[in-house]
Amino acid sequence: MNFIPPDFAPASSEIFMLIMVCIVMLADLSAGEGRRYVAYLLTQITLLGCALLTFLSFSTEVSETFSGMFVDDAMADILKLMVYGTVSAVLIYSHAYISDRGMLKGEFFSLILFATLGMMVMISSSHFLTLYIGLELLSLSMYALVALQRDSVVATEAAMKFFVLGALASGFLLYGMSMVYGATGTLHVSQLAQIIQSEASSKEVLVVGLVFIVAGIAFKLSAAPFHMWAPDVYQGAPTAITLFIGSAPKLAAFAFVMRLLVEGMGEMVADWQGMLVILAVLSMAVGNIAAIAQSNIKRMLAYSTISHMGFLLLGFISADSNGYSSALFYVIAYVLMTLGTFAVIMMLCRSGFEAENIDDFKGLSKRNAWYAFITLILMLSLTGIPPMIGFYAKFAVLQAVVNAGYVGLAVAAVLFSLIGAFYYLRIIKLMYFDEPETDEPIVSNSDAKILLSANGFAVLALGIFPQALMGLSLYAIQNSM
Amino acid sequence: MSFEFPLLSLVIWLPIVFGIVVFATGNDRNANLARVISLAGAILGFIVAIPLYGNFDSASGIMQFVENHAWFERFNVNYHLGIDGISMPLILLNCFITPLVIVAGWEVIKERVSQYMGAFLLMSGIVNGVFASLDAILFYVFWEASLIPMFLIIGIWGGPNRVYAAIKFFLYTLLGSLLMLIAFIYLYQTSGGSFSIADYHQLAIPLTPQILIFVAFLLAFAVKVPMWPVHTWLPDAHVEAPTGGSVVLAAILLKLGGYGFLRFSLPIAPDASHYLADMMIVLSLIAVVYIGLIALMQADMKKLIAYSSVAHMGFVTLGFFLFNAIGIEGAMVQMISHGFISGAMFLCVGVLYDRLHSRQIADYGGVVNKMPAFAAFFMLFAMANAGLPGTSGFVGEFMVIMGSMQINFWYAFLAATTLIFGAAYTLWMYKRVIFGAVASPAVEQLSDVSKREFAILAILAVSVLWMGLYPYPVTEVMHATIDQLLAHVSNSKL
Numbered sequence: 001m002n003f004i005p006p007d008f009a010p011a012s013s014e015i016f017m018l019i020m021v022c023i024v025m026l027a028d029l030s031a032g033e034g035r036r037y038v039a040y041l042l043t044q045i046t047l048l049g050c051a052l053l054t055f056l057s058f059s060t061e062v063s064e065t066f067s068g069m070f071v072d073d074a075m076a077d078i079l080k081l082m083v084y085g086t087v088s089a090v091l092i093y094s095h096a097y098i099s100d101r102g103m104l105k106g107e108f109f110s111l112i113l114f115a116t117l118g119m120m121v122m123i124s125s126s127h128f129l130t131l132y133i134g135l136e137l138l139s140l141s142m143y144a145l146v147a148l149q150r151d152s153v154v155a156t157e158a159a160m161k162f163f164v165l166g167a168l169a170s171g172f173l174l175y176g177m178s179m180v181y182g183a184t185g186t187l188h189v190s191q192l193a194q195i196i197q198s199e200a201s202s203k204e205v206l207v208v209g210l211v212f213i214v215a216g217i218a219f220k221l222s223a224a225p226f227h228m229w230a231p232d233v234y235q236g237a238p239t240a241i242t243l244f245i246g247s248a249p250k251l252a253a254f255a256f257v258m259r260l261l262v263e264g265m266g267e268m269v270a271d272w273q274g275m276l277v278i279l280a281v282l283s284m285a286v287g288n289i290a291a292i293a294q295s296n297i298k299r300m301l302a303y304s305t306i307s308h309m310g311f312l313l314l315g316f317i318s319a320d321s322n323g324y325s326s327a328l329f330y331v332i333a334y335v336l337m338t339l340g341t342f343a344v345i346m347m348l349c350r351s352g353f354e355a356e357n358i359d360d361f362k363g364l365s366k367r368n369a370w371y372a373f374i375t376l377i378l379m380l381s382l383t384g385i386p387p388m389i390g391f392y393a394k395f396a397v398l399q400a401v402v403n404a405g406y407v408g409l410a411v412a413a414v415l416f417s418l419i420g421a422f423y424y425l426r427i428i429k430l431m432y433f434d435e436p437e438t439d440e441p442i443v444s445n446s447d448a449k450i451l452l453s454a455n456g457f458a459v460l461a462l463g464i465f466p467q468a469l470m471g472l473s474l475y476a477i478q479n480s481m
Numbered sequence: 482m483s484f485e486f487p488l489l490s491l492v493i494w495l496p497i498v499f500g501i502v503v504f505a506t507g508n509d510r511n512a513n514l515a516r517v518i519s520l521a522g523a524i525l526g527f528i529v530a531i532p533l534y535g536n537f538d539s540a541s542g543i544m545q546f547v548e549n550h551a552w553f554e555r556f557n558v559n560y561h562l563g564i565d566g567i568s569m570p571l572i573l574l575n576c577f578i579t580p581l582v583i584v585a586g587w588e589v590i591k592e593r594v595s596q597y598m599g600a601f602l603l604m605s606g607i608v609n610g611v612f613a614s615l616d617a618i619l620f621y622v623f624w625e626a627s628l629i630p631m632f633l634i635i636g637i638w639g640g641p642n643r644v645y646a647a648i649k650f651f652l653y654t655l656l657g658s659l660l661m662l663i664a665f666i667y668l669y670q671t672s673g674g675s676f677s678i679a680d681y682h683q684l685a686i687p688l689t690p691q692i693l694i695f696v697a698f699l700l701a702f703a704v705k706v707p708m709w710p711v712h713t714w715l716p717d718a719h720v721e722a723p724t725g726g727s728v729v730l731a732a733i734l735l736k737l738g739g740y741g742f743l744r745f746s747l748p749i750a751p752d753a754s755h756y757l758a759d760m761m762i763v764l765s766l767i768a769v770v771y772i773g774l775i776a777l778m779q780a781d782m783k784k785l786i787a788y789s790s791v792a793h794m795g796f797v798t799l800g801f802f803l804f805n806a807i808g809i810e811g812a813m814v815q816m817i818s819h820g821f822i823s824g825a826m827f828l829c830v831g832v833l834y835d836r837l838h839s840r841q842i843a844d845y846g847g848v849v850n851k852m853p854a855f856a857a858f859f860m861l862f863a864m865a866n867a868g869l870p871g872t873s874g875f876v877g878e879f880m881v882i883m884g885s886m887q888i889n890f891w892y893a894f895l896a897a898t899t900l901i902f903g904a905a906y907t908l909w910m911y912k913r914v915i916f917g918a919v920a921s922p923a924v925e926q927l928s929d930v931s932k933r934e935f936a937i938l939a940i941l942a943v944s945v946l947w948m949g950l951y952p953y954p955v956t957e958v959m960h961a962t963i964d965q966l967l968a969h970v971s972n973s974k975l
Contacts, residue, residue, distance in 0.1 A: 385625050386626055387622050391625070395556075399556065402663065407663065411660065414660065422648070425648055433636040433643065433644050466553050474555060
């Protein structure tokens with residue numbers, strides 16, 4: 001028996017990340033209480049290093065390793081680069097917030113990095129088991145992150161809900177996967193596709209498995225009717241953690257859907273298409289309508305996320321590279337907008353004061369015209385008003401939906417986004433039309449300030465020149481299928 | 482092709498760049514600087530637009546000053562600009578009104594001056610973009626973007642109920658335009674991947690989809706025009722908006738809807754247009770007659786003028802769906818003339834409001850005793866609003882009535898009632914506000930128009946009279962385009 005070592009090169013960034021997480025933990029322990037910036041800097045360096053490794057190994061070729069359980073393709077590389085950027089931005093935005101609230105500990109950084117590693121594994125997996133391992137690594141890190149503020153009752157409660165429902169979703173997913181395994185005898189994504197194509201498997205069992213898998217996906221994406229956890233977790237978690245949960249994992253979730261449904265069970269498109277239509281319409285309806293009634297900004301944004309996830313799912317319905325690339329574009333645009341929005345919320349927080357209510361935005365244009373302007377751009381973008389990037393995201397998805405012949409669905413989608421316009425406009429109304437309730441100055445670190453400006457600018461500039469990002473999305477999808 | 486100076490881009494982007502510069506002047510410490518820069522920007526914006534008229538070849542109906550660059554290839558969207566005899570006069574109208582609006586807000590706006598002035602410049606550039614776009618997505622981007630400054634103008638500087646009015650304005654318009662977007666995407670698919678409006682004009686579409694497309698466009702444009710019964714946002718928006726906002730809304734933004742009918746509905750869905758013409762005519766006549774009657778009963782001056790706008794825009798849509806040259810040209814003239822007259826009427830109300838802070842007719846009376854020069858101007862504009870021959874208001878209405886006479890006597894009869902209702906509500910309001918005994922001590926204190934106000938009103942008065950006495954320069958440029966449009970619309974696309 002001779003052992004052939006697998007090719008480690010495609011997984012170099014994951015391996016680097018894993019080593020660095022351990023180093024960050026050790027370094028933080030030895031640096032001690034007063035020198036948390038060591039861990040912070042090391043974390044950023046880790047992300048930068050990963051980005052370099054991913055960037056240097058970038059190729060249009062699809063390379064598999066670990067007996068085909070791990071894949072490195074263009075989509076994986078592009079998504080990973082986005083994830084690093086997002087996580088890095090999350091850290092910059094939340095640094096001041098976290099340290100004000102006594103959460104700036106080594107655990108914070110290692111958990112964030114573990115979650116990132118989980119996302120990377122998810123993005124690169126070509127086997128149901130790797131996919132599941134990545135997902136659990138991400139989820140468990142997120143549960144812990146939500147509960148990071150140990151003495152906060154709401155945070156602990158949110159973490160419990162998140163954990164219980166998340167575990168349930170994982171159960172669904174595993175059950176679905178086992179059904180698929182039972183029907184086809186494989187968990188390899190590519191083999192699975194071949195077996196389904198050859199129709200050598202029991203269709204009934206497969207469809208049952210598919211239903212559970214789709215339900216699991218919907219849980220993770222927070223698509224209605226599996227969305228219940230999202231508002232509670234978004235509200236209960238410290239804002240910095242909400243920012244994290246609401247941004248980068250959505251990129252991983254996109255990859256998750258791509259690997260499971262499109263690459264693995266693409267032949268069953270007729271079966272999952274209908275399920276996604278229901279999920280999408282329900283999500284847009286529930287998200288947009290429930291958001292109107294919220295007075296808590298984080299809760300409102302949770303419902304807004306649900307509605308955006310519904311829109312995102314629409315992109316998959318057309319089941320062609322046009323639709324998938326639109327969905328990818330949508331998720332990138334969404335992450336960009338979410339980052340900015342939560343960053344503004346964190347800047348409105350002061351030590352001893354949590355900006356939680358939408359009324360905290362009152363008179364922002366008089367307190368700080370620049371932040372108000374950036375929020376204006378973000379809100380209009382979330383509404384889908386050109387020339388902000390949010391419009392092109394909606395446009396691309398709608399185009400794919402109409403292309404697939406679902407004109408009625410497209411009409412429903414725009415009508416729901418019209419409802420959604422109301423609660424985004426309400427934020428603009430509070431910022432511009434109302435008087436401020438407090439004249440406390442808004443203090444923030446200069447790095448966060450610069451990043452927020454760049455973030456707002458990107459939402460506008462990528463809207464005026466969307467070609468690059470659209471082209472990149474299409475490129476990523478076309479080179480991975 | 483030789484290099485051509487991108488004049489249309491300049492007309493669009495110059496005001497926008499100036500608008501951004503004005504925003505950058507920051508808070509109210511630099512208010513005067515903001516005012517001067519915005520006036521300079523607005524006047525420059527008008528000057529650079531003049532060659533559009535001077536170098537326009539009015540013998541040809543094709544697009545001129547064309548610019549075409551790839552914008553995003555992913556969906557074959559182009560930065561494609563060009564104007565014809567329909568859009569050129571509207572661009573000029575817009576560039577002409579903008580400096581007046583800036584001057585009108587000169588002293589009145591004391592808070593957040595740079596934002597106010599900047600928003601109007603931005604709006605001016607965006608609206609030029611709407612009129613000049615030959616690519617559906619470019620058009621849509623400008624169309625939607627024009628909502629943002631207006632939303633803020635109403636919401637920040639508006640009256641007591643401004644939040645309600647601003648949100649109603651935004652949501653109403655968004656509802657219409659989102660369905661238009663779906664129609665564009667549908668056309669993109671059927672045309673095999675093009676967003677060029679000219680391609681859509683040539684596209685053969687069966688009747689049922691044509692009707693659906695027409696309805697999607699109708700919602701977008703009818704809300705903007707606004708046609709009965711989706712006009713209800715307009716009185717709210719007008720009443721709450723600051724004077725400048727009302728002027729731009731009435732003079733410019735309402736024209737976007739009318740323009741949309743000519744650029745999209747008629748040529749893209751000609752069969753549906755013919756099929757639904759009777760419905761459109763009936764809706765237009767309801768606007769003319771019923772809204773005219775509603776205007777009669779208003780106690781608020783701005784509301785009265787807002788309803789009279791709806792009635793006058795009813796003439797525009799009526800003219801479009803008569804499918805004869807005189808009807809469409811009359812409608813175009815009516816749009817331009819309504820731009821002058823309604824703008825002037827709102828400015829007049831603004832002059833009174835700045836002094837007495839009331840828009841109620843009942844609070845006034847005997848104003849002529851204190852403001853004789855103002856009363857003279859107001860008289861002219863009121864007469865023009867009522868459609869007196871010799872003013873621009875007469876030309877368009879008369880042409881549309883002539884056009885409807887060719888189709889059906891009763892259309893013409895009903896449309897002509899506006900000459901009675903229009904005179905009734907305008908002149909009755911004028912009588913109650915201007916004549917009679919001095920109504921209150923507050924009216925006693927009124928001072929006549931300042932030089933600044935005099936200048937604005939005089940410019941508008943000259944325009945109204947000039948268009949009333951010699952409309953040829955305006956009608957001349959649109960002949961060829963409208964003939965071509967009519968020829969196109971009379972061919973079935975089935």
